[in-house]
Amino acid sequence: MAAPTSDTGAIKQRDADRTRAEILRVATEEFADKGYAGARVDEIAARTSTTKRMIYYYFSGKEQLYLAALENAYSVIRGLESQVDVDALEPAEAIRKLAELTFDHHESHPDFLRLVSIENIHRAEHLTKSELLPGLAGPAVEVLDGVLRRGRESGQFRDDVDALDVHMMISSFCVFRTANRYTFQAIFQRDLLDPKRRDHYRRMLGDMVLDFLSRD
Amino acid sequence: MAAPTSDTGAIKQRDADRTRAEILRVATEEFADKGYAGARVDEIAARTSTTKRMIYYYFSGKEQLYLAALENAYSVIRGLESQVDVDALEPAEAIRKLAELTFDHHESHPDFLRLVSIENIHRAEHLTKSELLPGLAGPAVEVLDGVLRRGRESGQFRDDVDALDVHMMISSFCVFRTANRYTFQAIFQRDLLDPKRRDHYRRMLGDMVLDFLSRD
């Protein structure tokens, strides 16, 4: 009888990886939804198929669990970012592509952005402690730096801004659109994430960055 | 004896307005600092010269106090915004001026921005309940709308964006710079609010908006 006892259906299979992963997934949702102080360890436990004790068994405490969720969210985004190849494109095309990639990432990962907002409210005190932090800057900036250099050398791009400035400009637009959509909607009655306006904003972002970078 | 008894020095002068205002001021700091769930009513009380009972006396509860702080913060910003007169300026100059005004406001009112971030984490559930909400859109957008119209009519500005789009673009940049400065600093080792870089970013914002709006 090598097969696991599954005849009663209710037998609990042990699987450390699965349990750990499930806790992390639920914790990410809960922290992103309620913030660090607003999230409840009991609530996270209740939403898993395991118990609160397991959270402490695998993660030691609420703060470490939060940091694990934050690090995991950054890892996911970083993994996506590294799959970009713009060397074959003209600098202007490459910039638009990178901007649109950021635009798409942010739109499809709201939990990540919420965790970033929350972490900023906490003045990045947890992220600063993270051992994963070095290397988080990652490929995004290096890739951007390469494209900017090419554009400058060919005389197309202005030379008074660096990769971080441009990265900041792109992020601003994308982060605001999703992170501040609720107060914006409440005040101006416009849903920045309305699918009908998606293409408009995507094009607007690309135009904004390129019009700014381009020498006339 | 019309003068208040002040001979012992420790006599408590009664002043409803002052007490209320003090609670609101401390509450604003506390909520902006710790978030709604992270803020402690006891802590707010301890930091005032009055007691917790007075918080409930004047504001009924934690949530109403938070909303009062949020509304008050918006009122302050709105008051500043309405003191702008750009009709005498060329459209391009006016746009730059409005952008720089937003830039300056955001930099000098960090508590306001933190409250906005916090309120977005809560999906604007409190702001939506506010009776002060209508009229919050305020003059900022109307002024911007007038300038854009003038710019379009003279053929200087593109015509595929409206005032809310431009407002969003300006806000994005200013909000990101202050609201996301902590994670940005942690990851990229650049302080977006470093005074040495202030002029650079201020000019960059104006260029960004104008290069985007201008027909070439």
Place this chain on the structure above:
DNA sequence: TAAGTAACGAACTAGCTAGTTAATAGTAGG
């Protein structure tokens, strides 16, 4: 100056919340 009202304070409480204890059940190695 008496009575009423607005402003205030100290101490209390019910319920919540992060973290713990102690005992149990599945699993892998010998």
Place this chain on the structure above:
DNA sequence: CCTACTATTAACTAGCTAGTTCGTTACTTA
């Protein structure tokens, strides 16, 4: 098949936290 270890559970606890009770003191007004 037995021993040691890993994974798991349920019940518990100490301390915190929003909100309350009840009584007191200053100010107002008739």
